[in-house]
Amino acid sequence: MIVMAEHAGFCFGVKRAVDAIEKALSKDNHEVWTIGLPIHNPQEVERLEKLGLKVAKDYTEIPEGSKVLIRAHGESLEIIDKLIAKKIQVEDMTCPFVKKAQNLAAELSEKNYHVILLGDKNHPEIKGIIGHVKNNDCEVIADENEAEKISRHSKIALISQTTQREERLSKVAGILTKKTAELHVCNTICKATSERQDSARELVRKNNLDGVVLIGGRQSANTGKLRDIIQSENINVLWVEDENEIESNSDWFKNKFEIGIAAGASTPEWLIMNIKSNIAQKVNQGGIHS
Numbered sequence: 001m002i003v004m005a006e007h008a009g010f011c012f013g014v015k016r017a018v019d020a021i022e023k024a025l026s027k028d029n030h031e032v033w034t035i036g037l038p039i040h041n042p043q044e045v046e047r048l049e050k051l052g053l054k055v056a057k058d059y060t061e062i063p064e065g066s067k068v069l070i071r072a073h074g075e076s077l078e079i080i081d082k083l084i085a086k087k088i089q090v091e092d093m094t095c096p097f098v099k100k101a102q103n104l105a106a107e108l109s110e111k112n113y114h115v116i117l118l119g120d121k122n123h124p125e126i127k128g129i130i131g132h133v134k135n136n137d138c139e140v141i142a143d144e145n146e147a148e149k150i151s152r153h154s155k156i157a158l159i160s161q162t163t164q165r166e167e168r169l170s171k172v173a174g175i176l177t178k179k180t181a182e183l184h185v186c187n188t189i190c191k192a193t194s195e196r197q198d199s200a201r202e203l204v205r206k207n208n209l210d211g212v213v214l215i216g217g218r219q220s221a222n223t224g225k226l227r228d229i230i231q232s233e234n235i236n237v238l239w240v241e242d243e244n245e246i247e248s249n250s251d252w253f254k255n256k257f258e259i260g261i262a263a264g265a266s267t268p269e270w271l272i273m274n275i276k277s278n279i280a281q282k283v284n285q286g287g288i289h290s
C-alpha cells in the first residue's frame with residue numbers, strides 16, 4: 001500500500017517561477033537565462049534546459065540583450081542593478097515570501113536594528129537577503145549554539161530563512177531576548193514549508209508505515225528538513241531524486257508493506273507520479289515483499 005503526504009511537491013513560489021520560465025522560453029525572441037539553478041531539482045532543470053533555458057554561474061556570463069528571470073530564491077540588489085546597467089531585461093520571479101524577508105531586512109537595517117538571519121549562509125536565499133541589508137552588515141546563524149555567541153546590541157532584528165523550522169526560530173528568539181533590550185522577531189517561515197513539514201509528520205503518525213520514500217533534489221534545503229522530521233519519528237527514509245533510484249535501492253523495499261511518499265517543494269508533479277508508479281509496480285509484482 002502506498003500513502004501520499006497531503007502536501008507534496010511544487011510550492012506556490014517555485015511553480016510561479018517555473019511557469020514564468022516556460023512562458024518566456026515559448027514567447028521571447030531573446031535568450032532566457034537564470035543565475036544559478038532555477039530550482040533545486042536536476043530532472044526539472046534538465047527539462048527546462050531542453051526547452052532552451054541557459055543557466056549562468058555568474059551574472060557576468062549573461063550577454064547584453066538577453067532576458068534574466070530572477071529565481072524564487074531571489075537575488076541581491078547589487079546584482080539586479082548590475083544586470084540592468086548591462087541592458088539585460090530582468091523579470092523578477094522572487095517568491096513573494098522571500099521578498100517579504102528581503103524587504104524586512106532592508107527596512108529594519110535602515111532603522112538601525114542589528115540584523116540576524118537564521119538559516120544557511122551558503123544558501124542563495126540567504127545571500128539574496130544579505131544583499132538587501134544596509135551595507136550588507138548582518139550576521140547569519142545556523143542554530144541555537146551560534147545564537148549564544150552573538151554579542152549584545154541595542155536593537156536586534158531576527159529574520160528567518162523561509163525553510164526554517166518554527167521550533168528553532170522560537171528557541172533562537174528566546175536566546176536573543178537576553179542579548180538586547182529590543183528584539184524584533186520576523187517569522188518569515190513560509191506556509192508551504194510548514195504545510196509540507198506537517199504533512200510529512202502526519203503521514204508518519206497517522207499510518208503504520210514501514211518506510212517513507214522522500215522525493216527531491218539533494219541540494220534542496222526544504223527536502224533535507226523533511227528528511228530530518230521523518231527520521232525524528234523513527235521511520236526509515238529513502239531519499240531519491242528519480243525513478244532509477246527506486247530500482248537501485250530494491251533491497252530497501254524488502255519486508256516493507258506500507259510505504260509513504262513525501263516530496264520537497266521543488267519536486268515537480270510529473271516526477272512524483274513517475275516514481276509513485278515505479279513503487280506501485282514493485283508492490284504489484286510483489287517486489288516489496290522479501
Ligand code: SF4
Pocket residue numbers: 011012013014072073095096097098162190191192193222265
Ligand atoms: S518554499 Fe515558500 S518561500 Fe520558498 S519558494 Fe516556495 S512558497 Fe516561496
